[in-house]
Amino acid sequence: MLLRSEVDKAVVILSNTAIQNTALRFRYNSIASRYQAMKRQWNETLRQIEAGTYARHRFKADLHQRDRDREEAQRAGSETAPGAPTGPDDIFDQYRDARLACGQPVKSLSREKLEGMLQKQKKTLRERFGHDAKFSFRVVVEEGKAKLKAKRVKAS
DSSP states (O other): OHHHHHHHHHHHHHHTSOOOOHHHHHHHHHHHHHHHHHHHHHHHHHHHHHHTOOHHHHHHHHHHHHHHHHHHHHHHTOOOOTTOOOOHHHHHHHHHHHHHHHTOOOTTOOHHHHHHHHHHHHHHHHHHHOTTOEEEEEEEEETTEEEEEEEEEOOO
């Protein structure tokens, strides 16, 4: 902060000085306006960092959260290897195990209820993305709760 205050003082002093040479006055004004723009940008960045909304920090935080979720799901035995086929039976077992690991009730959970939930989600998603759209589902643990996440499968 010491250097910044010294630069601010120098800018104020030079602003109050009459520069007779037009080329030098133009050069000074260009540098001073660039300094002000950088100062504004830096202040905005600091404000975002303090508020926790700075894009670079959010990106890293989201990556770390995704890694923690993946590790938690693996501990719960609820995530399959990427690209592995997940049929309704696999999804049911993963979902039940994840709910148990999170302390959620599984007493009323059945394969038929889960299949009904998946069909309802597929219907809603197809209305949104088109009737020929296909989706795959996976189990994730977010905020201490087991959830089903849909991913649109690209037609090849």
